[in-house]
Amino acid sequence: xxxxxxxxxxxxxxxxxxxxxxxxxxxxxxxxxxxxxxxxxxxxxxxxxxxxxxxxxxxxxxxxxxxxxxxxxxxxxxxxxxxxxxxxxxxxxxxxxxxxxxxxxxxxxxx
Amino acid sequence: xxxxxxxxxxxxxxxxxxxxxxxxxxxxxxxxxxxxxxxxxxxxxxxxxxxxxxxxxxxxxxxxxxxxxxxxxxxxxxxxxxxxxxxxxxxxxxxxxxxxxxxxxxxxxxxxxxxxxxxxxxxxxxxxxxxxxxxxxxxxxxxxxxxxxxxxxxxxxxxxxxxxxxxxxxxxxxxxxxxxxxxxx
Numbered sequence: 001x002x003x004x005x006x007x008x009x010x011x012x013x014x015x016x017x018x019x020x021x022x023x024x025x026x027x028x029x030x031x032x033x034x035x036x037x038x039x040x041x042x043x044x045x046x047x048x049x050x051x052x053x054x055x056x057x058x059x060x061x062x063x064x065x066x067x068x069x070x071x072x073x074x075x076x077x078x079x080x081x082x083x084x085x086x087x088x089x090x091x092x093x094x095x096x097x098x099x100x101x102x103x104x105x106x107x108x109x110x111x
Numbered sequence: 112x113x114x115x116x117x118x119x120x121x122x123x124x125x126x127x128x129x130x131x132x133x134x135x136x137x138x139x140x141x142x143x144x145x146x147x148x149x150x151x152x153x154x155x156x157x158x159x160x161x162x163x164x165x166x167x168x169x170x171x172x173x174x175x176x177x178x179x180x181x182x183x184x185x186x187x188x189x190x191x192x193x194x195x196x197x198x199x200x201x202x203x204x205x206x207x208x209x210x211x212x213x214x215x216x217x218x219x220x221x222x223x224x225x226x227x228x229x230x231x232x233x234x235x236x237x238x239x240x241x242x243x244x245x246x247x248x249x250x251x252x253x254x255x256x257x258x259x260x261x262x263x264x265x266x267x268x269x270x271x272x273x274x275x276x277x278x279x280x281x282x283x284x285x286x287x288x289x290x291x292x293x294x295x296x
Contacts, residue, residue: 006112009122018126022133033140036296037133087126093119 005086007055012040012048017057017083020075028061031071049073057082136296139251143293144185146255149236150286152178157279160225164275167225179206209235226267226274233263233282255289 001009008017015038023029035045052058057079061072075083114122156174160167186199213232217223223231241256243249262285266277 001112001114009112009114011122011125014122014125015129018129019133022130023137033296037136038129087123090114090119090123093114093116094123 001089002085004055004057004082005089007051008057008083008086010048012038012044013052016045016048016052017075017079017086020058020073020079021083023075026074026077028072028074031073034073052079135249138247138249139293141189142249142252143290145182146286146290146293148181148185148290149178150283150288150290152283153286154279154283157229157275157283160229161273161275161279164225167229167275175210179203182206226271229274229278230263230267233278234260237263251289251293255285255292258289259285 008014016034019034019037020029031046031049034049035041038045040048049058049060053060057076059074059076061074063070063072152174156170159170163170183199183202186202187196189198213235216231217228220231237256237260239256240252240259244252244254244256259282262281263278266274266281270277
């Protein structure tokens with residue numbers, strides 16, 4: 001499994017990516033709402049979101065609604081591709097093709 | 112990292128379940144404002160009808176126009192601007208189709224009195240939620256439709272003299288409650 005897929009493969013991060021993938025192209029979702037969908041606590045959830053953002057898979061937007069801080073998250077185009085590829089890798093494992101060394105995935109940077 | 116067959120299968124199942132849950136809750140969150148809007152309209156319009164029953168037709172005409180207009184505003188403010196214009200056209204089309212349906216139905220079924228009109232329209236709305244929820248697999252919408260149909264029939268049979276008050280408080284309350292329920296994860 002390539003490095004980006006390994007980042008996604010962690011159970012909570014997998015759920016985050018799957019939840020984001022269900023939203024139509026580039027749609028933003030509230031941090032709190034996403035956390036509730038994934039059923040996570042704040043501290044752990046924030047760390048996983050940051051890990052995915054550092055890998056270039058998520059956008060994080062921190063702003064305010066009036067005086068209340070609001071954090072929104074969206075899936076980057078690279079995140080879309082990476083998640084689709086990750087699912088392809090898993091499917092390949094189920095069909096018996098996933099253990100070949102020549103299986104190469106996309107390289108993504110954190111920029 | 113090596114991932115075995117069982118781990119891959121479990122990961123795919125987790126991804127599919129989470130995607131389904133996310134899509135489902137997104138649909139509910141998009142539907143919630145309409146239920147809140149029409150819940151408020153039912154509370155106000157039916158309340159006024161109980162107070163001025165001879166003007167119930169005019170009252171509902173005004174509130175229907177307000178409801179459709181505000182509903183259109185909700186549609187146009189949805190995320191995804193380009194798509195929201197298409198949804199806006201569909202929304203107006205659906206409202207116009209329902210108006211024509213009700214006009215035709217009451218023309219065929221005439222003479223009808225105002226409580227019958229209110230009951231028929233409320234029942235139709237409840238059935239749209241129930242059947243629509245079944246078709247789309249949205250169980251919270253199904254439950255909303257079923258409860259709405261039940262309380263409408265209950266009120267029509269047992270509280271016909273106070274039917275408008277019943278629909279204002281209980282019917283409007285069900286729609287408002289459903290609107291808040293759909294907002295929650």
